Amino acid sequence: MKIAITAGKGGTGKTTVATNLALALSKTRKVQLLDCDVEEPDSHIFLDLNLQSQEPVYLSRPKVDQEACDSCGICSEKCQFNAIAVVAEETMVYPELCHGCGLCTLVCPQDAITESSHKIGKIEWGNEDNIKFFQGELTVGDPIAPPIIEALKEKIDPSEISILDSPPGTACPAVETLQGADFALLVTEPTPFGLHDLEMAVEVSRKMGIPHGVVINRYGIGNTDIKGYCEENAIPLLMTIPDNREIAELYADGVPFVLKKPEWIDRFTALVEEISSLVQENK
Amino acid sequence: MNKQIKELIVISGKGGTGKTTLVSSLAALAEDFVLADCDVDAPDLHLILDPENYQSEPFYTQVAVKDEEKCSGCGQCLDHCRFGAIDKDYSIDPLACEGCGVCEFVCPEGAIRMEEEVSGHSYLSKTRYGSMAHAELGPGGEASGQLVTRVKENARDLSAEENKELILVDGSPGIGCPVIASLSNADLALIVTEPTQSGIHDLERIAGVAQHFGVRPLVCINKSDLSELNAEEIENFASRKGIQMVGRIPYDREIVEAMVNGKSIVEYTRGETVDAIKGVWEKVRANLWNVED
Numbered sequence: 001m002k003i004a005i006t007a008g009k010g011g012t013g014k015t016t017v018a019t020n021l022a023l024a025l026s027k028t029r030k031v032q033l034l035d036c037d038v039e040e041p042d043s044h045i046f047l048d049l050n051l052q053s054q055e056p057v058y059l060s061r062p063k064v065d066q067e068a069c070d071s072c073g074i075c076s077e078k079c080q081f082n083a084i085a086v087v088a089e090e091t092m093v094y095p096e097l098c099h100g101c102g103l104c105t106l107v108c109p110q111d112a113i114t115e116s117s118h119k120i121g122k123i124e125w126g127n128e129d130n131i132k133f134f135q136g137e138l139t140v141g142d143p144i145a146p147p148i149i150e151a152l153k154e155k156i157d158p159s160e161i162s163i164l165d166s167p168p169g170t171a172c173p174a175v176e177t178l179q180g181a182d183f184a185l186l187v188t189e190p191t192p193f194g195l196h197d198l199e200m201a202v203e204v205s206r207k208m209g210i211p212h213g214v215v216i217n218r219y220g221i222g223n224t225d226i227k228g229y230c231e232e233n234a235i236p237l238l239m240t241i242p243d244n245r246e247i248a249e250l251y252a253d254g255v256p257f258v259l260k261k262p263e264w265i266d267r268f269t270a271l272v273e274e275i276s277s278l279v280q281e282n283k
Numbered sequence: 284m285n286k287q288i289k290e291l292i293v294i295s296g297k298g299g300t301g302k303t304t305l306v307s308s309l310a311a312l313a314e315d316f317v318l319a320d321c322d323v324d325a326p327d328l329h330l331i332l333d334p335e336n337y338q339s340e341p342f343y344t345q346v347a348v349k350d351e352e353k354c355s356g357c358g359q360c361l362d363h364c365r366f367g368a369i370d371k372d373y374s375i376d377p378l379a380c381e382g383c384g385v386c387e388f389v390c391p392e393g394a395i396r397m398e399e400e401v402s403g404h405s406y407l408s409k410t411r412y413g414s415m416a417h418a419e420l421g422p423g424g425e426a427s428g429q430l431v432t433r434v435k436e437n438a439r440d441l442s443a444e445e446n447k448e449l450i451l452v453d454g455s456p457g458i459g460c461p462v463i464a465s466l467s468n469a470d471l472a473l474i475v476t477e478p479t480q481s482g483i484h485d486l487e488r489i490a491g492v493a494q495h496f497g498v499r500p501l502v503c504i505n506k507s508d509l510s511e512l513n514a515e516e517i518e519n520f521a522s523r524k525g526i527q528m529v530g531r532i533p534y535d536r537e538i539v540e541a542m543v544n545g546k547s548i549v550e551y552t553r554g555e556t557v558d559a560i561k562g563v564w565e566k567v568r569a570n571l572w573n574v575e576d
């Protein structure tokens with residue numbers, strides 16, 4: 001079973017839920033935790049483990065042979081991302097816009113474009129006790145995150161449960177993470193921003209046909225609109241985590257709160273049981 | 284004569300550090316500016332600024348569509364698509380499709396066509412603080428970077444038309460394409476961080492991105508009293524990197540209360556937090572116009 005921990009909005013507590021959930025489960029079974037927030041991977045801060053292995057992730061990038069190029073401009077006309085242009089008789093590639101789709105190489109009538117691999121980041125992994133942890137990291141200055149997420153997901157062993165800490169938002173990196181998930185656990189906070197962004201996350205899960213449920217973090221601040229929203233839309237509200245200075249301080253120091261508040265181990269274990277039965281119902 | 288327009292972008296790397304609430308406060312303090320919400324993936328600024336849209340324009344992206352009648356099942360599209368958008372049965376998954384057009388080009392039967400799809404909208408609006416350019420990307424939308432670029436162009440047009448001297452930009456979280464698009468042409472990046480281990484880790488990366496694209500960063504710490512140790516670690520990091528600190532804003536539940544009431548904290552109340560935000564703005568202003576502190 002693959003559970004994606006996601007949220008429309010950043011900073012609502014995805015990483016808190018993902019790491020605590022993984023630690024709680026690891027008391028009784030094997031669990032895989034994947035930090036798919038490759039732009040800002042933070043889960044490792046909460047886990048005390050060694051990342052023994054790593055692999056680079058490449059994206060292909062076009063290279064123009066200026067000698068062979070006759071400046072016809074077909075590449076730039078066809079490129080959907082404005083990533084290649086003929087400027088003063090020279091054809092230039094803008095790496096911060098290029099998606100590496102390969103179309104320019106295919107369409108060039110002079111065969112002047114070739115592709116080379118460009119390293120955009122890496123994936124790393126390590127394990128300790130029952131946790132197998134994987135994380136991806138996009139290189140600073142590189143724009144395209146989804147291929148790193150894809151490389152991470154290839155590491156999943158489907159016979160064991162996996163928890164995916166998703167990037168915030170509902171655009172390509174979040175969609176890439178959600179692709180193939182059995183359940184989306186949407187973490188939000190009880191504020192107008194939280195509600196607005198939750199609605200977007202719910203819409204994406206619906207569009208992708210992924211069963212989903214909500215966790216409200218920092219419960220007690222703001223207002224109660226989210227509860228009403230869940231009831232009206234028949235979305236299961238699976239857990240609330242109180243707004244509490246101690247939890248916030250543990251987070252600040254990079255300590256998963258289940259380590260200091262063991263009563264939460266059972267709660268997270270029960271949460272996963274509830275998720276499994278929701279996934280079963282959906283099948 | 285036209286003034287020289289300055290562009291200030293507020294970013295955070297990590298989400299949820301209070302970037303948007305700070306932007307709404309800066310909007311209450313700044314003068315002679317237009318706003319741009321470049322967090323097109325999860326725009327929230329409108330929830331506080333309550334803009335009245337006077338212009339809405341659809342944002343189109345391409346998506347591959349297949350004519351089953353013509354498809355011979357040769358599999359060329361599957362071989363060439365680099366985004367995993369063609370399934371084993373050669374059907375197209377519109378959510379995974381990036382709209383690059385490779386499959387259309389390689390299909391020998393001409394069975395694939397690229398169609399325009401509305402994947403979001405951009406808006407021009409009036410708010411109580413002046414004009415605002417913003418947008419919303421539909422759920423699962425592609426090309427957020429291109430939509431950000433449009434919002435920035437709109438904001439530039441607005442500021443030129445209205446002869447304003449500042450564009451105040453709410454950036455998006457992360458360090459990927461939308462952030463890079465929103466950094467282009469900015470004069471200054473105000474990074475909002477929080478004193479947590481994650482905040483520190485993410486700050487290092489986002490500051491690196493700003494510097495990589497030649498935009499000078501400033502740093503302010505939000506919820507600064509959550510951990511003195513971490514706050515000091517942030518200040519040490521900044522001084523090592525030669526980045527100016529522009530203030531600490533304490534953790535204050537009234538910020539959320541103000542948000543629930545559709546207000547920025549500067550409009551909502553007075554006190555220590557508001558004074559701290561005013562201090563941040565003074566320093567940022569001095570940096571924008573190179574005035575002595």
Ligand code: SF4
Pocket residue numbers: 061062078079080081082083084093097098099100101102103104105383
């Ligand atoms: S590889 Fe694709 S995105 Fe990159 S320049 Fe060529 S056509 Fe454009």
Ligand code: SF4
Pocket residue numbers: 101346347363364365366367368369375379380381382383384385386387
């Ligand atoms: S347009 Fe590009 S991304 Fe979309 S299905 Fe075709 S090859 Fe794949």
